[in-house]
Amino acid sequence: MIPGAFDYVRPSSLEGALTALRAAGDDGKVIAGGQSLLPLLRLRLAYPEILVDLGSVPELSGVRDEGSSLLVGAMTTHYDVLRDPLIHQHAPLVAAATATVADPAVRHRGTFGGSLAHADPAGDLPAVALAMDAVFVTSSREIPASEFFSDYLTSALEPDEVLLGVRLPKSYAGWGFHYEKFHRTAQAWAIVGVACLVQRSNGEISAARIGLTNMGSTPIRASAVEQAVTGGAANREAFRAAAESAAEGTSPPSDLHGSAEYRRHLVTVLTARALSKAASV
Amino acid sequence: MPRVSVEVDGVKYDDDVEPRLLLAHYLRDRLGKVGTPIGCDTSNCGACTVLLDGMSVKSCSVLAVQADGKDVTTIEGLGDGQTLHPLQRAFHEEHALQCGYCTPGMIIAALDLIRENADPSDEEIREGLEGNLCRCTGYQNIVRAVRRAADDMRGPADTTSAPEEATR
Numbered sequence: 001m002i003p004g005a006f007d008y009v010r011p012s013s014l015e016g017a018l019t020a021l022r023a024a025g026d027d028g029k030v031i032a033g034g035q036s037l038l039p040l041l042r043l044r045l046a047y048p049e050i051l052v053d054l055g056s057v058p059e060l061s062g063v064r065d066e067g068s069s070l071l072v073g074a075m076t077t078h079y080d081v082l083r084d085p086l087i088h089q090h091a092p093l094v095a096a097a098t099a100t101v102a103d104p105a106v107r108h109r110g111t112f113g114g115s116l117a118h119a120d121p122a123g124d125l126p127a128v129a130l131a132m133d134a135v136f137v138t139s140s141r142e143i144p145a146s147e148f149f150s151d152y153l154t155s156a157l158e159p160d161e162v163l164l165g166v167r168l169p170k171s172y173a174g175w176g177f178h179y180e181k182f183h184r185t186a187q188a189w190a191i192v193g194v195a196c197l198v199q200r201s202n203g204e205i206s207a208a209r210i211g212l213t214n215m216g217s218t219p220i221r222a223s224a225v226e227q228a229v230t231g232g233a234a235n236r237e238a239f240r241a242a243a244e245s246a247a248e249g250t251s252p253p254s255d256l257h258g259s260a261e262y263r264r265h266l267v268t269v270l271t272a273r274a275l276s277k278a279a280s281v
Numbered sequence: 282m283p284r285v286s287v288e289v290d291g292v293k294y295d296d297d298v299e300p301r302l303l304l305a306h307y308l309r310d311r312l313g314k315v316g317t318p319i320g321c322d323t324s325n326c327g328a329c330t331v332l333l334d335g336m337s338v339k340s341c342s343v344l345a346v347q348a349d350g351k352d353v354t355t356i357e358g359l360g361d362g363q364t365l366h367p368l369q370r371a372f373h374e375e376h377a378l379q380c381g382y383c384t385p386g387m388i389i390a391a392l393d394l395i396r397e398n399a400d401p402s403d404e405e406i407r408e409g410l411e412g413n414l415c416r417c418t419g420y421q422n423i424v425r426a427v428r429r430a431a432d433d434m435r436g437p438a439d440t441t442s443a444p445e446e447a448t449r
Contacts, residue, residue, distance in 0.1 A: 001322050008283060008300030008346055038342045039324050041301070051300065055347060079336070103412025104393065105330055105337040186411035187325065 003041035010053040014060070014162065017052050018139055021160040024050045028159060031055075032075055032114030035106045036123075060113070060164060063087060068170055071137065074113020074163045079104075081112055090170045093132065093177035093197060097124045100179060103187040113163045116148075119155040119218070122189040124181065126219040127211030131195045135167040142167075149218035172209070175199045180274035181213070182266060184257065190214050191257045192266045194222075194246075196274035198229070205229045205279065215250040215267055224248040225271055234279045236272070243272035285349040289314065290358030298345045304338075305329045307345035308355060316357040316385055320414070327413030330386035331355045337393035339412070356385035359392070367433040368392060368426070377426035379417035387413050391427045399435050403428065 011017045021028045029048035031037055032055075040046040054060055060075035063084045070086055072094075081087055081098050088095050101107055101115065101124050115125050116136070128134075129145045136143040139162040148156050157163060181193040193213030199206045208229050210222040228242035245268075252263035282297040289312060296311060308314040308331070319341055320328030329340040332354035359366035365373065368388045378384045387410060394401060394409030401409060406427045407420065415423060 002303070002306070003301040005299070005301055008344070010346070034344070034347070035324065035342055038303075038344070039322075042303070042322055042341070053347065102324075103327070104409060105327065105339050105390065105412050106324065106342070108333075108336045109338050109343065186408075 001042045001044065003038075004044055004047050006041075006048055007050040008053065009050065010056050012056045014057050014139065014164075017054055017057060017162055018160065020050070020052045021162065024052070024159075026159050028052055030117070030162060032117070033077060033109040033111040034114075035102065035110035036115065036118040036120065054162070064165075066167070069135075070168045070170065071165045072112050072168060073165045074111060074117070076112045078102075078107035078110050078112065078115075082107070090173045091132070091168045093128055093172070093179060093195060094125075094168065096177060097128045097179040097181075097193075097195060100124055100181050100190075100193075106187075113166060116166060117155055117157060117163045119149050119151075119153050120189075121149075121152060121216060121218055122214040124179065124190060124193055124195075124213060127193060127195040127213040128179065129166065129211075130219045130221060131197055131209040131211030132168055132172055133209075134169075136163060137165045137167055138163050152217040172197050175207075176278040176280060178274045178277035180270045180277065182270055192252070192263050192270055194267065194270045194274040196271070196278040198234075198275060198278045200234050200279055203234055205232055205234050208275070210246075210271065210274070212246070212250065212267060212271075215247070215252045215263060217251070217253075220250055222246050222248075222267075222271060225275075229275060235281055236276050239275035239279070239281075240272045243268045243275065246271040283346050283349075285345055287345075287348050287351060287353055289353045290355055296345075300344065300346055302345040303341055304331070304333075304343040304345050304348050304353070305340035307348075308340060308353070314355050314357055317355045318382055318385060320382060320386075325412075325414065326383070326386070327390060327410075328383050328386040330389045330413065332389060332393065335396070337390050354389070356388055359388070368395075368430040371426040371430035371433065372423075375422050375426035375429060377418065377422040378415075383413060383415045387415065387423055391430065394427070395431050395434060399431060401427070401431060 027049035031051045061073045064071045134145045176198045181190045190213045195211040197209040208226045224245035247264035252260045254260045320326035
């Protein structure tokens with residue numbers, strides 16, 4: 001289908017983008033890689049009057065080493081994230097999850113910041129950002145991941161606020177990691193996904209961080225499982241037992257891919273698998 | 282109306298376009314490049330895949346204005362009208378198509394895959410083509426054709442590592 005009509009600007013500076021967004025008010029929309037937004041426009045599920053394309057704002061791309069953290073520019077494509085040595089060294093969970101996003105052609109265009117700002121609870125990166133306590137750096141403030149995702153396809157970003165980048169702490173480098181995604185066809189969204197980080201010492205789990213994909217209107221931490229595994233043995237039996245509480249506090253959707261009840265069961269299975277793979281047992 | 286300047290299959294075009302015009306529609310309706318079909322409306326099928334500055338994209342998910350200043354290669358830019366590109370030849374010889382609707386996108390996606398990985402395994406081919414759907418042949422012959430084309434494109438010196446055919 002053909003999108004509804006809109007105006008289009010492609011400013012070459014951040015200041016230009018902010019000016020355009022302020023002028024547009026509620027009728028403006030930022031376009032990054034467009035891999036989530038363009039399908040919505042084509043299906044006429046979104047009707048912005050003006051698209052502000054960030055594609056010509058050079059400082060928003062690339063991964064920067066900030067010492068104790070990485071700053072991933074919002075316009076860094078999934079393709080570039082996957083090829084970035086800093087990401088593999090300090091945030092391998094991000095690489096693991098990014099490799100499962102859609103397909104190669106979409107990863108060439110789609111961006112790290114765009115897929116997070118889209119705030120789709122079925123997207124792969126929000127749960128990772130939540131598990132890692134990422135910080136969202138915008139044109140006006142810094143927002144912790146726990147406050148960034150406010151509802152289905154809704155983030156804390158204001159209409160005239162631009163996501164500049166996402167700060168990923170290096171503190172999880174060296175932890176075991178895994179992103180377990182369950183989907184029925186190669187490029188489909190996760191029916192449920194589990195982003196998992198574990199720290200092992202002497203055969204025990206000393207700390208765990210688990211983010212869940214598509215188990216509610218926002219990504220959500222599996223806090224009960226994190227507590228249950230911490231201080232316990234790093235083996236499959238212990239993980240299976242702990243993962244029984246993975247659905248606690250979630251409100252998953254029912255759709256053609258599965259009922260809420262199915263997802264509540266599935267998340268326990270996937271969480272146990274993710275823990276085992278992250279801990280390499 | 283914004284003006285775009287793009288090079289498509291080696292020819293330069295300057296056009297005024299509506300911002301909402303998709304690259305796929307620009308290629309087909311304005312330039313007559315109907316070798317690039319449109320299959321779905323949900324970015325799933327990959328039939329409309331083209332190269333944008335050398336990298337595969339789904340042209341139904343790119344605005345024509347976003348291609349401004351860039352280089353586009355469609356299926357029509359691969360052969361020269363006399364000689365087939367090795368991928369086109371391999372798809373023909375391995376019977377990697379029935380209706381042919383997915384073929385332009387498959388071949389462009391395969392070209393991108395081979396650019397990154399000159400000697401892909403069957404599994405790597407399947408992963409590289411995961412964004413492209415074929416509803417008639419299944420994927421067996423497509424994978425075989427891509428492997429054969431990759432071998433051909435590397436040249437005769439290095440054909441010893443071709444993996445065994447996947448089990449059916």
